[in-house]
Structures are given as structure tokens and as C-alpha cells.
Amino acid sequence: MxxxxxxxxxxxxxxxxMQEFAIFKIEFLKTFIGLPNRVPSDDTFNRVFSSxxxxxxxxxxxxxxxxxxxxxxxxxxxxxxxxxxxxxxQGEKSPVQIVNECANQNNLVIG
Numbered sequence: 001m002x003x004x005x006x007x008x009x010x011x012x013x014x015x016x017x018m019q020e021f022a023i024f025k026i027e028f029l030k031t032f033i034g035l036p037n038r039v040p041s042d043d044t045f046n047r048v049f050s051s052x053x054x055x056x057x058x059x060x061x062x063x064x065x066x067x068x069x070x071x072x073x074x075x076x077x078x079x080x081x082x083x084x085x086x087x088x089x090q091g092e093k094s095p096v097q098i099v100n101e102c103a104n105q106n107n108l109v110i111g
Contacts, residue, residue, distance in 0.1 A: 015042040015049075078102040 012018045022029060022039040029035065040048075080100045 015046045018042065018045050 012021055019039055019042040022045075026035065026039060029039075080102075082098045
């Protein structure tokens, strides 16, 4: 399910494509994280993303996104929402939804 979300955001459809994207953007990524052994393998991407506690990630993401609102006083925020095709829901959870928000004055796009 997570690969569908990543695909909707950056256009990759497999863990191998994610690895290739990271190799292409390695200098940019190094500004955020150390990559002493270069870009991880596609298997490593799969293991890491599969181990994420999605409920905890959602809480942390909402807290982080909420902290950004202080810099958007009276700014118009554009919102675009999509539902990922063929996304399988688990249990009572709804299908995967992608929301992109754009704050032009602050040069920020959140997906």
C-alpha cells in the first residue's frame, strides 16, 4: 500500500524505481541525510518502509503539519485531493487518499 502512496507523489511504481530515483537525486538527498554507503538497495527501501508504524507516522505528520500553520496567516492554501486507484483498504480503514496543499506565498507544497 505504501508504494502506491509514493507512486502518486513522485511517480515511481516499484522499490527499484525508488532506488533509481534516489541515485539520480543523491546530492539533493545528502543535504537531508547521511549516505555513507551510497543509496540503499531496493530491498532495503522495501524493508524500511514496510516496518513503519503507519498510525504513529500519521500522528507525527499531523503534528508537524500543524506546526507549520503559524506561518500562514491569512494565506490562501490550494488543496488537491485524490484517491489512489485500486488501493486496497485494510479492515475498517478507507482507501488511500493523496492530498496536496500549496501555499504560494511561503513557497511550500505538501503532499
